[in-house]
Amino acid sequence: PVLSEMIKADDGCVLIFEGQKFEIYKYNVKNPLQKAKLDKVIEDGEVFVLGFKHPAKVNGSFVLLNYRGHPKEADIIEAFENFK
Numbered sequence: 001p002v003l004s005e006m007i008k009a010d011d012g013c014v015l016i017f018e019g020q021k022f023e024i025y026k027y028n029v030k031n032p033l034q035k036a037k038l039d040k041v042i043e044d045g046e047v048f049v050l051g052f053k054h055p056a057k058v059n060g061s062f063v064l065l066n067y068r069g070h071p072k073e074a075d076i077i078e079a080f081e082n083f084k
Contacts (some may be wrong), residue, residue: 007039007047017072023065024080038063052072059083 002037009025036073041047041063045071047056049065057064057080064080067073 007049007063007065008034009016010034017070017076020070022067022070022076025063027061027063029061057081 002012002014002025004010004025008027010028010031012023012025014021014023027034029038038058038061039053041050041056042058043055045056045064046053047063048054054065055068057067057077059080062080062083064076067080070076
């Protein structure tokens, strides 16, 4: 589990793939505050966490973070983008 409220998400988790972590967050698009935050992530392609920019990918109501620089970055992005 992660502190999803830090980025105004409904829920989130840390995943570990080949010993390195990345994160996925779920936004509730029926919640106006979360919908606005998700729209901002879509527009900017990034999320601010504690004042630091983090590149972000969006798939529906899900946001992928901390994937950049992972040895399997391309595989993680592909799996995330194909998730339905």
